[in-house]
Amino acid sequence: MSFSPLLPLDILLPLGAMLLLAGIGLAWRGNNRCSLGLRLLAVGARALGLVALLLIALNPGSWRALEKEQPSGWAILVDRSLSMASAEGNQTRWQQAVSIAEKAVKQSRRTERAKVYTFAGNLDEENAKKIADQIPSGETTDIVRSGRSLLAQWPATGLHLNGIVLLSDGRQIAPGKGMDLAQLARSQGVPIFPLLIGSGRQVKDISVAPGRSQYFGFPGQKTKITAMVHNRGYNRINPKVELLDGKDKVVASSEIRFENEPTGTVVLDYTPAAAGFQKLKLRVTSFPEESTLQNNEREVSLVVLSNKTKIFIAEGVPTWDSKFLAQLFRSQPQLDVTAVFRLSADHYYRVSSAEASMTSDAEAIFPSTTAELEKYDIIVFGKGAEYFLTPERTDLLRQFIHDKGGCVVFARGKPYEGRFPLLEVIEPVVWGEAIDSPFRLQPTEVGQEAGLFDDALSPDSEIWKQLPPVSAANRIEQQKSFAEVMVDAVAGESSRQSTFPAVISRRYGKGMVLAVNADGLWQWDFFSAARDAGNIYREFWTQLMQWAITYSDFLPGQDFSLKLSETTVKPDTTIRVRVASRQSGALQAPSLRLLRGETMVRELGQPQRIPDAIAWELFFNGTEAGVYQVELYNPKDKKILGRAPFEVVEPPGEKDNLEPDTEFMRQLAENSGGRVIRESDLPALARELEPEKKSLDESNARWTPLWDSGWLLIAICALFAVEWIIRRRNGLL
Incomplete structure (x- = not known):
């Protein structure tokens, strides 16, 4: 009033x-x-x-506005994409949809107001008066775009739109969010009533994908390549996964057994001969009735590093564990090791790959400046870290990891006695009380997918049960954010087993922190079970070090890192390239170019400096389908500073998945105010959609x-x- x-x-x-x-x-x-x-x-x-x-x-x-009569109508939207040509009994899905659309029009009291439209990638331009004469030939399905076009064009009919009947298999191929269409329709008072065309059929497909977009290795050293195999629709099969080199020669292979699991993992060993960039290929066996064979092969990028990994070992409480570990690292040709052992309060023993000496100089036992610390890629602590670290050195260590992309490994569990607040900041866990009861190690799925262990040492392998138990660790009170458990410790009998984290990794800024919550692993080197498995002690530590250094932002001996925002994209997707440097001060930005194989596609130019950071960024759009690499190089001497691969994949085709998408149709209906219907619901629905609308003439x-x-x-x-x-x-x- x-x-x-x-x-x-x-x-x-x-x-x-x-x-x-x-x-x-x-x-x-x-x-x-x-x-x-x-x-x-x-x-x-x-x-x-x-x-x-x-x-x-x-x-x-x-x-009070006067009411006026407004004529109304309803639309029937028929999918004519290629998937609608699929056979369903004696008819195709298209023929079923055409028949239903014609019946729906006949149910209308005024047939001229029930308008039929066809669509594929978008709404067809003209009203489909002769729908039976058309063929399902659309290369893609875009229900969202077509629905929005219908809502935009309908006012030209002069009718109020009471609702939309959607006849489709519901498979939204083109990028688009069904909620966007549903909300727009609901805001206009237009409910959508999907009628699903086609019966559910199981799609069969075997595909393979690398566990990482890029792998790193050393000349003459075994590199583990993880293959993720996805199974849809097959039971009790044993597909063979092969690794091929640049000449398409099979260099490794392994079978994976599927009962009815959707995914499986295999680890293949490859030993590169020389440093440089290599292109490998993963291939999985094809099976009858596969929906597509395009995903049975995937390229893998391998960077074989020429620079040795430099390791500094600080051991304040020497034992057989630290002695064996130092000897193992020194025996590896790709590692350059410096180790300092505390013998007494004032005496330390320093040994490197080149020399050994005694020292009592407190300044010589641990790097005391940023420049000294940056000479190393990995810092390994045993016990007694408090004998090496002052507050100033601890702060340098934190910067070494967070800002310089370094790696720190706590090789014997909790590295200090009591509390060490400054060091606790970077640790991946909060340490609890000591554990003296025996336990054994068992890799987690995360650890296997990371490539730490091959199939012979999978989580289910009997080897882990045959190894001598370990009895020195700490309980874990809290696992910090971004920390992942690579290996579990299993304690107790089979009927009353308990687990706690044994190997934990955590990204910290640009670098990596690893904690091995176990002491006494050196015993593995004396047992026949370990030797039968290929010397687990050696494999465990060398693979752990290799994995840790390659997951940091900076690789051994490299001053620049190269990261892409996406490694698998669709055509014309924008990709962000980020380049960072270990060095400080005013630096000239390196240049970027796009490669396909070893052929340059185009120059990308120099990235722009990011304010308040020793980093640059550049944005570019992906191109046509294929495997590419972004190459970072010095514009002065053309020296290659790094490569990062990515793949441009075609969007799924109409025939790749013929199973109707019931969930998409249900959400589209409910969020627009409609409901999913059946053919028998059409007579009642026609009556519901045909009352005359009265509007107010303000x-x-x-x-x-x-x-x-x-x-x-x-x-x-x-x-x-x-x-x-x-x-x-x-x-x-």
């Missing part, structure tokens, strides 16, 4: 108040000969009458006062009549 006063309120209200007070005063004075009761009754009647007249002057009421709205009533006039007259009767009977007239 609102008011439309006869006069402006700032005039009407004061004037009305004055008239009301004057009327009440005159009534009181004019009825002075009456008794008090009659006098009050006369004054009250006049006051109520005047108030009623004042309300009429305020003119309460409301604006251009011809009129004012409807609330006081326009004969009863109000009678009431006002009666009030004034009461006073007139009282005055007449008392001789006042």
Whole structure:
């Protein structure tokens, strides 16, 4: 309710108040000969009458728009993409959809208002009057785009759209969010009623993909390549996974057994001969009735490093464990090792790949400057880290990991006694109490997928049960954010087993922190089970070191890192390239170019400096389908500084997955205010969608006062009549 006063309120209200007070005063004075009761009754009647007249002057009421008839209709949206050509019994999906659309039109009381449209990648330009003459030939399905186009074009029909009946298998191939269409339709009061065409059929496919977009190795050293195999629709098969070199020669192979699992992992060993960039290929066996063979092969990029990995070992409480570990690292040709052992309070023994010496110089036992620390790629702590680290050195160590992409390994569990708050910041876990009971190690799926162990040392391998148990570790009170458990410790008998983290990794800034929560692994080197498995002790530590250094931002001996925002993209997707440097100060930005194989596709130019960071970035769009590499090089001497691979994949084709997408259709219906229907629901739905809509014509709205009533006039007259009767009977007239 609102008011439309006869006069402006700032005039009407004061004037009305004055008239009301004057009327009440005159009534009181004019009825002075009456008794008090009659006098009050006369004054009250006049006051109520005047108030009623004042309300009429305020003119309460409301604006009411006139209703007008609006013709309405409904749309039938028919999918004519290539997947609709699939056979369903004696008919194709397209023939079923055409038949249903024709029946739906016949259910309408006014067939000219049930309009049929076809679509594939977008809504067809013209109304499909001869739908039966068309063929399902669309290369893609875009329900979202087609629905939005229909909502935009429908007002031209002059009809109100009561709803959309969607006849499709529901497989949204083109990029698009069904919620966007559903929300737009709901905002316009247009519910969507999907009718799913096609029966559920199981798609069969075997595909392979590398565990990482790029692998790293050393000349003459075994590199583990992880292959992820995906199985859809096959039971009890044993596909063979092969690794091929650049000449398509098979260099490694392994079978994987599937019962009905969707995924499986195999690890293949490859030993590169020389440093450089290599292109390998993973291939998996094809099987009958596969929906596509395009995903049975994938390229793998391998960077074979020429620079040795430099390791510094700090051992404050030497034992057989630290002695064996140092000897193992020194025996590896790709490692350059410097180790310092504390013998007593003032004596340390320093040994490197080149020399050995005794020292009592506190400055020589651990790198004391940034420059000294940056000479190494990995810092390994045994026990007694507190003997090496001062607050200043600990802060340098944190910067070495976070800013310079270094790696720190705690090789014997908790590296200090009591508390060490400055070092605790970088640790991947919060240490608990010591554990003396025996336990054995068992890799997790994360560890196997990372390529730490091959199939012979998979989590289910019996080798782990045959190895001697370990009995020195710490309980883990908390696993910090971004930390991953690579290996579990399993304690107790089979009926009452418990587990806790044994090998934990954590990304920290640009670098990596590893904790091996076990002491006494050196015993593995003396047992036949370990030798039968290919010397687990050696494999465990060398693979762990190799994995750790290649997961940091900077590779051994390299001053630049190269990272891509995406490694698998669709055509024309924007990719962000980020280049970082270990060095500080004003540096010239390196240049980037795009390669396909060893052929340059185009120059990408120099990236732009990121403010307040020793890093640069560049954005570019992917090109046509294929495997590419972004190459970082020095524009002065053309020296290659790094490569990062990525793959441009074609969007899924119409025939890749013929299983109807019931979940997509259900969400589209519910979020738009509609529901999923069946063919038998069409008669009732047609009646639901065909009531005439009445809309309000606000251009011809009129004012409807609330006081326009004969009863109000009678009431006002009666009030004034009461006073007139009282005055007449008392001789006042």
